Amino acid sequence: MSLFKSLILGLSLLAPLAAKPNIVIILVDDMGYGDPACFNPESRIATPHIDSLSRDGMKFTDAHAPGPLCHMSRYGLLTGRYPFRTDVTKWPRQPLIDEGQMTIASLAKSRSYTTAMVGKWHLGFRENGYDKPLPGGPVDCGFDSYFGIRASTDIPPYFYIRDNKAVQPPSGHIEGELSEDWHRIQGRMRRAGGISPDMNLDDVLPKFTAEAEKIITNHDQANPLLLYLAYPAPHTPWLPSDEFLGKSKVSLYGDFVMMVDAQIGRILKTLKSTEMDKDTLVIFTSDNGPCWFDKDVKKFNHDSQGGLRGMKGDAWEAGHRMPFIVRWPGQVKAGTTSKQLVCFTDFLATFAEIMETKLPDQAGPDSFSFLPSLREESSPRDTFVMRAGSARAMMTIREGDWKLLTQLGSGGFSQPKHLKPKPGGPTGQLYHLSKDPGETTNLYQKHPEIVARLLKRLDEVKASPHRHLK
Numbered sequence: 514m515s516l517f518k519s520l521i522l523g524l525s526l527l528a529p530l531a532a533k534p535n536i537v538i539i540l541v542d543d544m545g546y547g548d549p550a551c552f553n554p555e556s557r558i559a560t561p562h563i564d565s566l567s568r569d570g571m572k573f574t575d576a577h578a579p580g581p582l583c584h585m586s587r588y589g590l591l592t593g594r595y596p597f598r599t600d601v602t603k604w605p606r607q608p609l610i611d612e613g614q615m616t617i618a619s620l621a622k623s624r625s626y627t628t629a630m631v632g633k634w635h636l637g638f639r640e641n642g643y644d645k646p647l648p649g650g651p652v653d654c655g656f657d658s659y660f661g662i663r664a665s666t667d668i669p670p671y672f673y674i675r676d677n678k679a680v681q682p683p684s685g686h687i688e689g690e691l692s693e694d695w696h697r698i699q700g701r702m703r704r705a706g707g708i709s710p711d712m713n714l715d716d717v718l719p720k721f722t723a724e725a726e727k728i729i730t731n732h733d734q735a736n737p738l739l740l741y742l743a744y745p746a747p748h749t750p751w752l753p754s755d756e757f758l759g760k761s762k763v764s765l766y767g768d769f770v771m772m773v774d775a776q777i778g779r780i781l782k783t784l785k786s787t788e789m790d791k792d793t794l795v796i797f798t799s800d801n802g803p804c805w806f807d808k809d810v811k812k813f814n815h816d817s818q819g820g821l822r823g824m825k826g827d828a829w830e831a832g833h834r835m836p837f838i839v840r841w842p843g844q845v846k847a848g849t850t851s852k853q854l855v856c857f858t859d860f861l862a863t864f865a866e867i868m869e870t871k872l873p874d875q876a877g878p879d880s881f882s883f884l885p886s887l888r889e890e891s892s893p894r895d896t897f898v899m900r901a902g903s904a905r906a907m908m909t910i911r912e913g914d915w916k917l918l919t920q921l922g923s924g925g926f927s928q929p930k931h932l933k934p935k936p937g938g939p940t941g942q943l944y945h946l947s948k949d950p951g952e953t954t955n956l957y958q959k960h961p962e963i964v965a966r967l968l969k970r971l972d973e974v975k976a977s978p979h980r981h982l983k
Contacts, residue, residue, distance in 0.1 A: 533624065533737040533868060534841065535793040537729075538617075538860070539780065540590070540741070541773055542583065542633065542665070542748035545803030545831065547819025548770055552836045557762040557815040558770045562778035563838070566797050569847045570840030571887060576855040577911075578801050579879075581825060581832035581902040581925055583665065584609065584635045586800040586857060587743070591616045591636070591654065593861030593877025597900035597908070597975075604637035604664075608649025615876035617860050618655030621739040624868040627732065630656045631725045632743030634674075635664045643672065643682040652676045656741070660724045666714050667749045669706020673720075683707030690750065692765070698804050698926070700765060701750040715752050718744060722776045726783045734789070742780065746773050749804065763815045766805075794841040794867070798857070801825050801902075802832040804926070822952040826902030826925025828909045828918050829952055833899060845887045853886040854894050854911065878978025898974045901925055910971040916952075917967040918942040943967075 547553035549560040551567035552574075579589025584604045585596040592614060601609060610616065618628045630651045638647035651659035659676050670683035687708040692700025703714070725742045732738045746752075746769060753760075753768035757775070761767030777797070784790040802825045805817035823829030837855065839845055862880035865872050872880070881894040901907040901924025908919045918924070919941050921932035934940045939957035943964055946952075957964060 533626070534844075535738045535740075535789055536621070536626075536864065536867075537738075537740045537780070537784070537793055537795045538590075538742065539777055539795065539797045540587075540632075540743045541777075541797075541799045542743075542745050543801065543803050543825060544747055544770065544773070544799035544836065545805060545817035545819065545824075546821055546834050546836055547816045548803065549836050551838070553816065553819040555816070556819075557813065558767040559761065560770065560774040562774050562781060563797060563836070565781070566795060566838045566840045567848075569842070570795070570838055571845045571849045571851055573837040573839070573851045573853065573855050573886075575852055576798065576835050576837030577857070577897055577899070578799075578833045578835055579856050579858050580899060581801045581827055583633075583748075583800055584637075585900075585902070587634075587636055589879070590800075590857040590860055591618070593617075593858045593872075593880030595858060595879045595898060595900075597898070598878075604635065606637065606640050608637040608639055608653075610636055610649070610654050612649075612653070614654075615861070615873065616655045617864055618651070618739060618741070620655070620861060620864060620870075620872075620876075621737075621868070622655050622657070624870060626737050626739045628656045628658075628739045628741075629728045630659045630661065630741045630743070631728070632661045632721050632741075633665065633745040634659075634661055634743070638663070638677075643670065643679045646677045647674060647679070648677060650674070650677055658728075661721070661743070662717070662745065665748050666717055666745050666752075667703040669704055670708065671706065671712045671714065672709035673712060679709065681709040681711045683709045683712075685710055695765075696804070696806060699749060699751070701752065703750045714750060715754065718746055718752075718772065718776055719754075722779050725780055729780070729783045729787055729789065732787075732789070737792075738789075743800075744773060744776065747803075763813045766809075766817075767813070767815065791842045794839065794844070796837075796839050796860075798837040799835045801835075802827065820951060823923055823925065823927045826923070827927050828899070828901040828904075828907055828924040829927065830916075830946070830950065832902065832923075832925050839887060841887065846889065849889065851886050851889070853883060853892050854897055855883050855886070855892070856881075856894065856897050859883050859892075859894060896970060896974065898971060904931055907931075908971060908975075910967050910974070911946075912967060912970060914945050914947040915963055915967060916942075916944045916946055917957075917964060917971070919968075919971075 689705035818831035
Protein backbone atom coordinates (compact mmCIF):
# COMPACT_ATOMS: atom_id res chain seq x y z
CA MET A 514 0.00 0.00 0.00
CA SER A 515 1.29 3.50 -0.86
CA LEU A 516 2.05 6.08 1.84
CA PHE A 517 -0.63 8.35 0.35
CA LYS A 518 -3.31 5.67 0.60
CA SER A 519 -2.28 4.84 4.17
CA LEU A 520 -2.64 8.49 5.17
CA ILE A 521 -6.05 8.83 3.54
CA LEU A 522 -7.35 5.69 5.28
CA GLY A 523 -6.17 6.98 8.62
CA LEU A 524 -7.76 10.41 8.30
CA SER A 525 -11.39 9.55 8.95
CA LEU A 526 -13.65 6.80 10.19
CA LEU A 527 -15.92 7.75 7.31
CA ALA A 528 -13.40 6.54 4.77
CA PRO A 529 -14.93 4.21 2.16
CA LEU A 530 -14.71 0.52 2.88
CA ALA A 531 -11.33 -0.89 1.96
CA ALA A 532 -11.75 -2.88 -1.23
CA LYS A 533 -11.93 -6.51 -0.14
CA PRO A 534 -9.65 -6.41 2.90
CA ASN A 535 -7.71 -9.44 4.03
CA ILE A 536 -9.49 -11.15 6.92
CA VAL A 537 -7.69 -13.06 9.67
CA ILE A 538 -9.81 -14.80 12.33
CA ILE A 539 -7.88 -15.96 15.38
CA LEU A 540 -10.00 -18.30 17.48
CA VAL A 541 -8.52 -19.60 20.72
CA ASP A 542 -9.98 -22.42 22.78
CA ASP A 543 -11.42 -22.29 26.33
CA MET A 544 -10.03 -18.83 27.16
CA GLY A 545 -12.23 -16.97 29.61
CA TYR A 546 -13.65 -13.46 29.36
CA GLY A 547 -11.47 -12.48 32.32
CA ASP A 548 -8.14 -13.86 31.06
CA PRO A 549 -6.97 -11.06 28.72
CA ALA A 550 -5.93 -8.00 30.69
CA CYS A 551 -7.81 -5.74 28.27
CA PHE A 552 -11.07 -7.29 29.47
CA ASN A 553 -10.08 -7.71 33.11
CA PRO A 554 -7.66 -5.16 34.61
CA GLU A 555 -7.21 -7.52 37.56
CA SER A 556 -6.09 -10.44 35.39
CA ARG A 557 -2.88 -12.01 36.67
CA ILE A 558 -1.90 -13.29 33.22
CA ALA A 559 0.17 -11.15 30.85
CA THR A 560 -1.46 -10.94 27.39
CA PRO A 561 0.40 -8.08 25.67
CA HIS A 562 -0.41 -9.11 22.10
CA ILE A 563 -4.13 -9.60 22.68
CA ASP A 564 -4.10 -6.29 24.55
CA SER A 565 -2.43 -4.62 21.57
CA LEU A 566 -5.37 -5.62 19.38
CA SER A 567 -7.71 -3.91 21.83
CA ARG A 568 -5.51 -0.82 21.93
CA ASP A 569 -5.49 -0.62 18.14
CA GLY A 570 -9.07 -1.71 17.52
CA MET A 571 -12.54 -2.18 19.00
CA LYS A 572 -13.35 -4.32 22.03
CA PHE A 573 -16.83 -5.88 22.26
CA THR A 574 -18.10 -6.49 25.79
CA ASP A 575 -21.32 -8.34 24.87
CA ALA A 576 -20.15 -10.86 22.26
CA HIS A 577 -21.31 -14.47 22.45
CA ALA A 578 -20.41 -17.88 21.15
CA PRO A 579 -23.48 -19.52 19.56
CA GLY A 580 -22.96 -22.46 21.88
CA PRO A 581 -20.88 -22.99 25.02
CA LEU A 582 -18.90 -25.96 23.64
CA CYS A 583 -16.24 -26.28 20.93
CA HIS A 584 -18.19 -27.91 18.11
CA MET A 585 -21.34 -25.84 18.68
CA SER A 586 -19.38 -22.60 18.63
CA ARG A 587 -17.42 -23.43 15.48
CA TYR A 588 -20.49 -24.55 13.58
CA GLY A 589 -22.21 -21.22 14.17
CA LEU A 590 -19.09 -19.21 13.37
CA LEU A 591 -18.62 -20.82 9.97
CA THR A 592 -22.25 -21.15 8.85
CA GLY A 593 -24.14 -18.22 10.34
CA ARG A 594 -26.64 -20.75 11.70
CA TYR A 595 -27.43 -21.44 15.34
CA PRO A 596 -26.10 -24.89 16.28
CA PHE A 597 -29.39 -25.89 17.90
CA ARG A 598 -30.74 -26.18 14.35
CA THR A 599 -28.64 -29.29 13.65
CA ASP A 600 -27.52 -32.48 15.39
CA VAL A 601 -24.10 -31.47 16.69
CA THR A 602 -23.60 -34.84 18.42
CA LYS A 603 -22.73 -36.60 15.16
CA TRP A 604 -19.36 -34.83 14.73
CA PRO A 605 -17.15 -37.81 15.75
CA ARG A 606 -17.99 -39.69 12.53
CA GLN A 607 -19.96 -37.34 10.27
CA PRO A 608 -19.62 -33.74 9.07
CA LEU A 609 -21.83 -31.17 10.78
CA ILE A 610 -21.79 -28.84 7.77
CA ASP A 611 -24.01 -30.06 4.94
CA GLU A 612 -22.72 -30.39 1.42
CA GLY A 613 -23.26 -27.09 -0.40
CA GLN A 614 -24.05 -25.16 2.80
CA MET A 615 -22.61 -21.65 2.61
CA THR A 616 -19.77 -20.85 5.00
CA ILE A 617 -17.59 -17.80 5.52
CA ALA A 618 -14.99 -19.59 3.39
CA SER A 619 -17.26 -20.41 0.44
CA LEU A 620 -18.62 -16.86 0.57
CA ALA A 621 -15.10 -15.42 0.46
CA LYS A 622 -14.05 -17.80 -2.29
CA SER A 623 -16.98 -16.63 -4.41
CA ARG A 624 -15.63 -13.09 -4.02
CA SER A 625 -12.16 -14.04 -5.32
CA TYR A 626 -10.53 -14.56 -1.93
CA THR A 627 -7.80 -17.07 -1.28
CA THR A 628 -9.10 -19.09 1.68
CA ALA A 629 -7.04 -21.06 4.18
CA MET A 630 -7.64 -22.74 7.51
CA VAL A 631 -5.11 -23.81 10.10
CA GLY A 632 -5.83 -25.58 13.37
CA LYS A 633 -8.65 -27.35 15.14
CA TRP A 634 -11.65 -28.38 13.01
CA HIS A 635 -13.97 -30.30 15.41
CA LEU A 636 -16.87 -30.28 12.94
CA GLY A 637 -16.52 -33.83 11.74
CA PHE A 638 -15.41 -35.73 8.66
CA ARG A 639 -17.05 -38.60 6.83
CA GLU A 640 -14.72 -41.15 8.37
CA ASN A 641 -13.90 -44.47 6.77
CA GLY A 642 -10.41 -45.15 8.05
CA TYR A 643 -7.53 -42.73 8.46
CA ASP A 644 -5.61 -44.17 5.52
CA LYS A 645 -8.36 -42.88 3.24
CA PRO A 646 -9.53 -39.35 2.33
CA LEU A 647 -11.61 -37.52 4.93
CA PRO A 648 -14.54 -35.86 3.12
CA GLY A 649 -16.70 -33.14 4.61
CA GLY A 650 -13.90 -31.13 6.17
CA PRO A 651 -12.51 -27.64 5.53
CA VAL A 652 -11.56 -28.13 1.85
CA ASP A 653 -15.12 -29.30 1.15
CA CYS A 654 -16.53 -26.24 2.95
CA GLY A 655 -14.84 -23.50 0.97
CA PHE A 656 -11.23 -23.50 2.14
CA ASP A 657 -8.56 -23.78 -0.54
CA SER A 658 -6.17 -25.36 1.93
CA TYR A 659 -6.18 -26.87 5.39
CA PHE A 660 -3.60 -28.01 7.89
CA GLY A 661 -4.77 -29.02 11.31
CA ILE A 662 -6.22 -31.62 13.62
CA ARG A 663 -9.50 -33.47 13.82
CA ALA A 664 -10.58 -32.15 17.24
CA SER A 665 -8.92 -31.20 20.54
CA THR A 666 -5.48 -32.27 21.73
CA ASP A 667 -7.14 -34.32 24.47
CA ILE A 668 -9.46 -36.26 22.13
CA PRO A 669 -7.84 -39.16 20.24
CA PRO A 670 -6.90 -40.17 17.67
CA TYR A 671 -4.14 -37.59 17.41
CA PHE A 672 -2.80 -36.86 13.92
CA TYR A 673 -2.25 -34.01 11.48
CA ILE A 674 -4.46 -33.51 8.43
CA ARG A 675 -3.31 -31.82 5.22
CA ASP A 676 -6.30 -30.77 3.09
CA ASN A 677 -8.45 -33.93 3.34
CA LYS A 678 -5.89 -36.62 4.19
CA ALA A 679 -4.00 -37.67 7.30
CA VAL A 680 -0.35 -36.69 6.95
CA GLN A 681 0.40 -39.94 8.77
CA PRO A 682 -2.30 -42.28 10.11
CA PRO A 683 -2.51 -42.66 13.92
CA SER A 684 -0.74 -46.01 13.98
CA GLY A 685 0.85 -45.58 17.40
CA HIS A 686 -0.61 -45.34 20.89
CA ILE A 687 -0.38 -42.78 23.69
CA GLU A 688 -1.46 -43.31 27.27
CA GLY A 689 -3.90 -41.02 29.00
CA GLU A 690 -2.72 -38.47 31.56
CA LEU A 691 -4.23 -36.56 34.47
CA SER A 692 -2.75 -33.89 36.72
CA GLU A 693 -3.07 -34.80 40.39
CA ASP A 694 -3.22 -31.17 41.54
CA TRP A 695 -6.01 -30.19 39.13
CA HIS A 696 -9.60 -31.22 38.44
CA ARG A 697 -9.96 -34.09 35.95
CA ILE A 698 -10.90 -31.64 33.15
CA GLN A 699 -7.88 -29.40 33.82
CA GLY A 700 -4.11 -29.59 33.77
CA ARG A 701 -2.28 -31.97 31.45
CA MET A 702 -5.41 -34.08 30.98
CA ARG A 703 -5.58 -36.12 27.78
CA ARG A 704 -7.34 -39.33 26.81
CA ALA A 705 -5.52 -42.48 25.74
CA GLY A 706 -5.69 -43.45 22.10
CA GLY A 707 -4.08 -43.59 18.70
CA ILE A 708 -1.37 -41.14 17.69
CA SER A 709 0.61 -40.67 14.49
CA PRO A 710 4.41 -41.04 14.48
CA ASP A 711 4.86 -37.36 13.52
CA MET A 712 2.61 -35.98 16.29
CA ASN A 713 4.04 -34.48 19.47
CA LEU A 714 1.31 -32.72 21.43
CA ASP A 715 3.81 -30.22 22.86
CA ASP A 716 4.61 -28.97 19.35
CA VAL A 717 1.10 -28.37 18.04
CA LEU A 718 0.79 -24.64 18.78
CA PRO A 719 4.12 -23.52 17.27
CA LYS A 720 3.51 -25.83 14.31
CA PHE A 721 0.18 -24.14 13.57
CA THR A 722 1.73 -20.71 13.98
CA ALA A 723 4.52 -21.58 11.54
CA GLU A 724 1.94 -22.83 9.03
CA ALA A 725 -0.10 -19.61 9.33
CA GLU A 726 3.06 -17.52 9.00
CA LYS A 727 3.93 -19.39 5.81
CA ILE A 728 0.46 -18.78 4.37
CA ILE A 729 0.70 -15.05 5.08
CA THR A 730 4.28 -14.73 3.82
CA ASN A 731 3.62 -16.64 0.59
CA HIS A 732 0.25 -15.05 -0.12
CA ASP A 733 -0.11 -13.49 -3.57
CA GLN A 734 -1.53 -10.10 -2.64
CA ALA A 735 -3.22 -9.77 -6.03
CA ASN A 736 -6.18 -11.41 -4.30
CA PRO A 737 -7.32 -10.88 -0.70
CA LEU A 738 -6.80 -13.58 1.92
CA LEU A 739 -9.22 -15.12 4.38
CA LEU A 740 -7.30 -17.04 7.04
CA TYR A 741 -9.10 -18.88 9.83
CA LEU A 742 -6.57 -19.80 12.51
CA ALA A 743 -8.13 -21.99 15.19
CA TYR A 744 -5.70 -22.67 18.03
CA PRO A 745 -6.60 -25.69 20.24
CA ALA A 746 -5.45 -23.83 23.36
CA PRO A 747 -5.58 -23.03 26.23
CA HIS A 748 -7.86 -26.08 26.09
CA THR A 749 -6.45 -29.11 27.89
CA PRO A 750 -3.84 -30.50 27.92
CA TRP A 751 -2.11 -27.41 29.28
CA LEU A 752 1.34 -27.73 27.72
CA PRO A 753 3.35 -24.51 28.05
CA SER A 754 6.80 -24.71 26.52
CA ASP A 755 9.90 -24.24 28.66
CA GLU A 756 10.00 -20.57 27.65
CA PHE A 757 6.73 -19.93 29.49
CA LEU A 758 6.76 -22.55 32.23
CA GLY A 759 6.52 -20.79 35.60
CA LYS A 760 6.33 -17.32 34.02
CA SER A 761 2.75 -16.44 35.01
CA LYS A 762 1.14 -15.98 38.41
CA VAL A 763 -1.56 -18.52 37.58
CA SER A 764 0.43 -21.76 37.42
CA LEU A 765 0.18 -24.10 34.42
CA TYR A 766 -2.96 -22.49 33.01
CA GLY A 767 -1.58 -18.96 33.10
CA ASP A 768 1.68 -20.12 31.55
CA PHE A 769 -0.25 -21.72 28.69
CA VAL A 770 -2.34 -18.60 28.10
CA MET A 771 0.90 -16.61 27.90
CA MET A 772 2.19 -19.06 25.30
CA VAL A 773 -1.01 -18.65 23.26
CA ASP A 774 -0.65 -14.88 23.42
CA ALA A 775 2.93 -15.16 22.15
CA GLN A 776 1.76 -17.23 19.17
CA ILE A 777 -0.74 -14.50 18.33
CA GLY A 778 2.12 -12.00 18.57
CA ARG A 779 4.01 -13.95 15.91
CA ILE A 780 1.02 -13.75 13.55
CA LEU A 781 0.66 -10.00 14.08
CA LYS A 782 4.39 -9.55 13.48
CA THR A 783 4.17 -11.50 10.22
CA LEU A 784 1.25 -9.39 9.01
CA LYS A 785 3.34 -6.29 9.70
CA SER A 786 6.53 -7.61 8.09
CA THR A 787 4.62 -8.45 4.90
CA GLU A 788 2.95 -5.01 4.97
CA MET A 789 -0.45 -6.71 5.02
CA ASP A 790 -1.47 -5.34 8.41
CA LYS A 791 -2.94 -2.06 7.12
CA ASP A 792 -5.21 -3.94 4.68
CA THR A 793 -6.24 -6.66 7.12
CA LEU A 794 -9.28 -7.01 9.36
CA VAL A 795 -8.19 -9.11 12.38
CA ILE A 796 -10.79 -10.70 14.66
CA PHE A 797 -9.74 -12.30 17.93
CA THR A 798 -12.04 -14.32 20.16
CA SER A 799 -12.43 -17.58 22.10
CA ASP A 800 -14.79 -20.45 21.32
CA ASN A 801 -16.38 -20.83 24.76
CA GLY A 802 -15.76 -20.26 28.45
CA PRO A 803 -12.91 -21.56 30.58
CA CYS A 804 -12.50 -24.65 32.74
CA TRP A 805 -11.99 -22.66 35.93
CA PHE A 806 -13.63 -23.31 39.29
CA ASP A 807 -14.36 -21.12 42.32
CA LYS A 808 -11.55 -22.87 44.18
CA ASP A 809 -9.13 -21.83 41.42
CA VAL A 810 -10.21 -18.21 41.70
CA LYS A 811 -9.47 -18.30 45.44
CA LYS A 812 -6.23 -20.22 45.10
CA PHE A 813 -4.66 -18.06 42.38
CA ASN A 814 -6.54 -14.80 42.93
CA HIS A 815 -7.39 -14.90 39.23
CA ASP A 816 -10.95 -14.79 37.91
CA SER A 817 -10.86 -16.36 34.45
CA GLN A 818 -14.58 -15.60 34.15
CA GLY A 819 -14.08 -11.87 34.76
CA GLY A 820 -16.93 -11.64 37.26
CA LEU A 821 -19.38 -13.68 35.20
CA ARG A 822 -21.17 -16.77 36.48
CA GLY A 823 -20.38 -20.29 35.34
CA MET A 824 -17.82 -21.83 33.00
CA LYS A 825 -17.49 -23.84 29.80
CA GLY A 826 -20.68 -25.62 28.76
CA ASP A 827 -22.96 -23.43 30.85
CA ALA A 828 -25.98 -21.37 29.87
CA TRP A 829 -24.74 -18.86 32.44
CA GLU A 830 -22.74 -15.96 30.99
CA ALA A 831 -19.21 -17.24 31.51
CA GLY A 832 -20.02 -20.22 29.29
CA HIS A 833 -20.56 -18.13 26.17
CA ARG A 834 -19.75 -14.41 26.68
CA MET A 835 -16.37 -14.11 25.03
CA PRO A 836 -13.49 -11.69 24.74
CA PHE A 837 -13.96 -10.29 21.22
CA ILE A 838 -11.77 -7.75 19.44
CA VAL A 839 -11.76 -6.33 15.90
CA ARG A 840 -8.73 -4.47 14.52
CA TRP A 841 -9.12 -2.86 11.10
CA PRO A 842 -6.81 0.10 10.44
CA GLY A 843 -8.53 3.06 8.80
CA GLN A 844 -11.99 1.56 9.35
CA VAL A 845 -12.24 0.86 13.09
CA LYS A 846 -11.27 3.60 15.52
CA ALA A 847 -8.46 2.52 17.80
CA GLY A 848 -9.10 2.06 21.52
CA THR A 849 -12.88 1.92 21.25
CA THR A 850 -15.42 -0.27 23.05
CA SER A 851 -18.79 -1.50 21.83
CA LYS A 852 -21.68 -2.76 23.96
CA GLN A 853 -23.47 -4.10 20.89
CA LEU A 854 -24.88 -7.62 21.26
CA VAL A 855 -22.92 -9.85 18.86
CA CYS A 856 -22.91 -13.59 18.11
CA PHE A 857 -20.32 -15.55 16.12
CA THR A 858 -23.09 -16.40 13.64
CA ASP A 859 -22.81 -12.75 12.57
CA PHE A 860 -19.48 -13.27 10.81
CA LEU A 861 -21.18 -14.44 7.61
CA ALA A 862 -23.49 -11.43 7.17
CA THR A 863 -20.73 -9.03 8.24
CA PHE A 864 -18.28 -10.42 5.70
CA ALA A 865 -20.97 -10.36 2.99
CA GLU A 866 -21.55 -6.66 3.63
CA ILE A 867 -17.82 -5.95 3.65
CA MET A 868 -17.49 -7.85 0.37
CA GLU A 869 -20.46 -5.90 -1.02
CA THR A 870 -22.62 -8.89 -1.79
CA LYS A 871 -25.92 -10.29 -0.54
CA LEU A 872 -26.41 -13.65 1.10
CA PRO A 873 -28.72 -16.16 -0.59
CA ASP A 874 -32.04 -16.55 1.21
CA GLN A 875 -31.12 -19.87 2.82
CA ALA A 876 -27.62 -18.84 3.92
CA GLY A 877 -26.79 -17.57 7.38
CA PRO A 878 -30.34 -17.62 8.79
CA ASP A 879 -29.10 -16.39 12.17
CA SER A 880 -26.53 -13.91 10.91
CA PHE A 881 -26.69 -10.12 11.34
CA SER A 882 -23.97 -7.77 10.13
CA PHE A 883 -22.08 -5.97 12.88
CA LEU A 884 -20.33 -3.74 10.33
CA PRO A 885 -22.36 -0.72 11.56
CA SER A 886 -20.98 -1.31 15.06
CA LEU A 887 -17.46 -1.08 13.71
CA ARG A 888 -18.37 2.47 12.72
CA GLU A 889 -19.96 3.10 16.12
CA GLU A 890 -23.50 2.84 14.80
CA SER A 891 -26.33 0.50 15.82
CA SER A 892 -26.33 -3.02 14.41
CA PRO A 893 -29.55 -4.96 13.73
CA ARG A 894 -29.10 -7.79 16.25
CA ASP A 895 -31.30 -7.38 19.34
CA THR A 896 -31.83 -11.05 20.28
CA PHE A 897 -29.56 -14.02 20.91
CA VAL A 898 -30.67 -17.66 21.25
CA MET A 899 -28.60 -20.61 22.43
CA ARG A 900 -28.92 -24.20 23.63
CA ALA A 901 -27.02 -25.21 26.78
CA GLY A 902 -24.01 -27.48 26.49
CA SER A 903 -25.17 -30.50 28.48
CA ALA A 904 -28.96 -30.10 28.60
CA ARG A 905 -30.56 -30.32 25.16
CA ALA A 906 -33.92 -29.12 26.47
CA MET A 907 -32.51 -25.98 28.11
CA MET A 908 -32.65 -22.92 25.88
CA THR A 909 -31.43 -19.38 26.45
CA ILE A 910 -32.79 -16.20 24.93
CA ARG A 911 -31.43 -12.66 25.30
CA GLU A 912 -33.46 -9.61 24.42
CA GLY A 913 -32.00 -6.30 25.49
CA ASP A 914 -30.96 -6.56 29.13
CA TRP A 915 -33.22 -9.52 29.80
CA LYS A 916 -31.98 -13.11 29.72
CA LEU A 917 -34.25 -16.13 30.08
CA LEU A 918 -33.19 -19.74 30.72
CA THR A 919 -35.99 -22.26 30.26
CA GLN A 920 -34.79 -24.57 33.06
CA LEU A 921 -32.99 -24.41 36.39
CA GLY A 922 -29.28 -25.06 36.84
CA SER A 923 -26.24 -24.36 34.67
CA GLY A 924 -27.10 -26.71 31.83
CA GLY A 925 -23.38 -27.36 31.47
CA PHE A 926 -20.32 -28.13 33.59
CA SER A 927 -21.06 -26.09 36.72
CA GLN A 928 -22.95 -27.57 39.62
CA PRO A 929 -25.87 -27.82 39.85
CA LYS A 930 -26.19 -28.80 36.21
CA HIS A 931 -29.93 -29.32 36.54
CA LEU A 932 -32.46 -28.66 39.29
CA LYS A 933 -36.01 -29.91 39.51
CA PRO A 934 -38.45 -27.11 40.28
CA LYS A 935 -39.81 -27.01 43.81
CA PRO A 936 -43.58 -26.84 44.38
CA GLY A 937 -44.60 -23.25 43.90
CA GLY A 938 -41.07 -22.25 42.82
CA PRO A 939 -39.73 -20.98 39.50
CA THR A 940 -39.38 -23.40 36.60
CA GLY A 941 -36.76 -21.30 34.82
CA GLN A 942 -34.39 -18.37 35.28
CA LEU A 943 -34.73 -14.69 34.39
CA TYR A 944 -31.96 -12.15 34.89
CA HIS A 945 -31.54 -8.45 34.17
CA LEU A 946 -27.94 -8.40 33.02
CA SER A 947 -27.19 -4.69 33.20
CA LYS A 948 -28.22 -4.63 36.87
CA ASP A 949 -27.10 -8.18 37.67
CA PRO A 950 -24.28 -9.32 35.33
CA GLY A 951 -23.37 -12.09 37.79
CA GLU A 952 -26.84 -13.66 37.46
CA THR A 953 -27.37 -13.77 41.22
CA THR A 954 -31.08 -12.85 41.43
CA ASN A 955 -33.67 -14.96 39.63
CA LEU A 956 -36.59 -12.72 38.63
CA TYR A 957 -38.59 -15.46 36.89
CA GLN A 958 -41.61 -15.27 39.20
CA LYS A 959 -41.42 -11.51 39.69
CA HIS A 960 -41.90 -10.71 35.98
CA PRO A 961 -44.21 -13.32 34.42
CA GLU A 962 -45.09 -10.92 31.59
CA ILE A 963 -41.44 -10.72 30.53
CA VAL A 964 -41.09 -14.50 30.78
CA ALA A 965 -44.13 -14.93 28.55
CA ARG A 966 -42.84 -12.42 26.00
CA LEU A 967 -39.41 -14.04 25.82
CA LEU A 968 -40.85 -17.55 25.54
CA LYS A 969 -42.98 -16.38 22.62
CA ARG A 970 -39.96 -14.80 20.93
CA LEU A 971 -37.95 -17.96 21.55
CA ASP A 972 -40.62 -20.07 19.85
CA GLU A 973 -40.57 -17.70 16.87
CA VAL A 974 -36.81 -17.96 16.46
CA LYS A 975 -36.84 -21.74 16.83
CA ALA A 976 -39.63 -22.11 14.27
CA SER A 977 -38.25 -19.73 11.66
CA PRO A 978 -34.81 -18.56 10.58
CA HIS A 979 -34.23 -15.44 12.64
CA ARG A 980 -32.76 -13.23 9.90
CA HIS A 981 -35.98 -13.43 7.91
CA LEU A 982 -38.37 -12.63 10.74
CA LYS A 983 -40.32 -9.41 10.17
